[in-house]
Amino acid sequence: VVQTTDLDTPFLSVDGDIMERNLHTMAEYADHVLVSTDVSEAIALRPHAKTHKSPRIARRQLELGAVGLTVATVSEAELFADEGCTDLFLAYPIWADGERGLRLRQLADRVSLRVGVDSAEGASMLGTALRGAPAEVVIEIDSGQRRSGVPPENAADIARAVAGTGLTVAGVFTFPGHSYGPGVARQTASDDEAIALRSAAESLRAAGFPSDLRSGGSTPSVATAHRDAVTELRPGVYVFNDAQQVELGVCSWTDVALWAVGTVVSRRGQRFILDTGSKVLGADRPPWVTGFGRLPDHPEARITALSEHHATVEFSDGSPVPKLGSRVRVVPNHVCTAVNLADELVVVSGDDVRERWPVAARGANT
Amino acid sequence: VVQTTDLDTPFLSVDGDIMERNLHTMAEYADHVLVSTDVSEAIALRPHAKTHKSPRIARRQLELGAVGLTVATVSEAELFADEGCTDLFLAYPIWADGERGLRLRQLADRVSLRVGVDSAEGASMLGTALRGAPAEVVIEIDSGQRRSGVPPENAADIARAVAGTGLTVAGVFTFPGHSYGPGVARQTASDDEAIALRSAAESLRAAGFPSDLRSGGSTPSVATAHRDAVTELRPGVYVFNDAQQVELGVCSWTDVALWAVGTVVSRRGQRFILDTGSKVLGADRPPWVTGFGRLPDHPEARITALSEHHATVEFSDGSPVPKLGSRVRVVPNHVCTAVNLADELVVVSGDDVRERWPVAARGANT
DSSP: OOBGGGSOSOEEEEEHHHHHHHHHHHHHIIIIITOOTTOOSOOEEOOBTTTTOOHHHHHHHHHTTOOOEEESSHHHHHHHHHTTOOEEEEEEEOOOOHHHHHHHHHHHTTSEEEEEEOSHHHHHHHHHHHTTOOOEEEEEEOSSSOSSSBOGGGHHHHHHHHHHTTOEEEEEEEOOGGGSSSTTHHHHHHHHHHHHHHHHHHHHHHTTOOOOEEEEOOGGGGGGOOTTTOSEEOOOGGGTOOHHHHHHTSSOGGGOOEEEEEEEEEEETTEEEESOOHHHHOOOOOTTSSSSSBOTTOTTOEEEEEOSSOEEEEOOTTOOOOOTTOEEEEBOSOHHHHHTTOSEEEEEETTEEEEEEEOTTTTOOO | OOBGGGSOSOEEEEEHHHHHHHHHHHHHIIIIITOOTTOOSOOEEOOBTTTTOOHHHHHHHHHTTOOOEEESSHHHHHHHHHTTOOEEEEEEEOOOOHHHHHHHHHHHTTSEEEEEEOSHHHHHHHHHHHTTOOOEEEEEEOSSSOSSSBOGGGHHHHHHHHHHTTOEEEEEEEOOGGGSSSTTHHHHHHHHHHHHHHHHHHHHHHTTOOOOEEEEOOGGGGGGOOTTTOSEEOOOGGGTOOHHHHHHTSSOGGGOOEEEEEEEEEEETTEEEESOOHHHHOOOOOTTSSSSSBOTTOTTOEEEEEOSSOEEEEOOTTOOOOOTTOEEEEBOSOHHHHHTTOSEEEEEETTEEEEEEEOTTTTOOO
16 A cells, blocks of 8 residues: 655645545435525535536535535536536636637536526627537526626526526525634624525515525534525535634644645754745635634744745644654645645545546636 | 638737847846946846747757757656757756656656755655656745745755755856836846845855756846846746737837737627636736736727626727727736647738647646
């Protein structure tokens, strides 16, 4: 058996057992916990595949009951369709021009496809690209992140534009991305998500459109999602978790299934340098986190700076500092961008390398 | 001829003419401007290939007089050696353990190789890996960035450790990374660089070691480098430039040779969303920049937030905002991390696609 110590650092390592537990926990949560007392069906789980970009993990999510996958780009959708996934939601305001329109049409002819939209102009482009295809359109609602999406009260206007092109409206979706914040952010984002989805659905109903699909959810806000407002959840990060989730209090270190393995290449006093730089961890650093990633085996340490091939780690005075040449585990702030930098994930059990999974959709941005 | 409008966004575009001018300007600078009045030789230019990771650009740098390339990792070195580069400097405190030690040895047997070191322990590892090979070792000095490197006064100690393993010391190097800052940062960093390199070189001379190689330089600090202290410059970013360089005042928009091309996929009032997210631009955002990248054709706009596939752009009240579906150019904050996310660079002349260059060393982190 190959050992992790046989591999040159840096690399991304996945604990297969922790990942499997994370997959089960979320699948069971969607199956049981969120079922409304007066609705017989479970909440649908449609995990976002942008986190792992890995067919092997997608298949496991589907085996455990996911209704399909969420993706962000047509090229991600193409990759997972090639790998046998038959139900895909492009949760993004796709601009279906040129070659992308043709690619989208080919997708719609071979899988069950839902596509996001948030403008009449976007609907018109989709109408041209998807004319006669069985695809459905889902209207994006802004529930407070102030990114893409229309205000709930504009949902019916967009639905009319979609219907005018001959396409079918399936319902509404939102991303409560403002769940990524300290304190009550998660509860607030879940409340906002419920209000926005309910209000948009009511606007669709009043205008004679279907509103059974009300899709929401992010890893931090899944636990506080309103069971009577949300019919589908789209978490991504939960597969692996990351330093952001730990610092938000969404999970603990024992729930983190992915880390970079780095080597201490330089040291001076209480400061040392790991070879896990921004080209390995990604440079995501929202203002509320405490550094550029975390060291789960040294929770008191902080990554105070990140260059492309240097993570500068500071220990408080008196703490024992890892020796030069030591291998240290580093959990990225944002696992989705870290995975997208790697060609493969090294799946381990303890120090044994069990498998190596390609990040097949790495760089699939178009 | 393929037009850029035939390509789905997002993609990275390089203006071949601007890049060629940037390459010439730096080559001429090293050849002429920096020659000391009392030293007959020019400053050596050894560009850092981590910026472009592209054999085609490396070859052009060498054709224009670069003495060799700088790289950050053994895998980058392997790639450029395979592509015919015969002179490489690994400007990093390489920890030559395990497989990496063997790979380093193979490199040293086929190219002229210099390797960085900043500890006696690292020197010992290099000694074992490179025993009998013609490689040279260069001692890394911390000139004020507080990253890797030893204080100048410790250079001779490290040199003695290197010599004790049987390897040859070539001189000293530093990265004045604190040149990346507003105001007088560049001048300060260049002054610090000169003081550190002179002091370390003096320490080596006094201990009987060579000190002819005094390697420094970063794109922001090249223009203020001290001609009597620095014998070699290692800028990387200058090939393309980026939003950081523009905001630092190092270059102007007309010197920027690389940008992402994105599509306006969503718009509400003075805010719109481009499909050039952090998986295209990278998430680098030092505190002194004004956003997550810049729009050269809309210098008043700011990228106020970045998700994986969304760049949130805000225009001031009253400014004309690009229409939905428009294509917009975005210059990343840090071009090195943006290039490392792409599989290829689309080389353009106006709207014509001239060539497509693979980012051959993308992800080469080990």
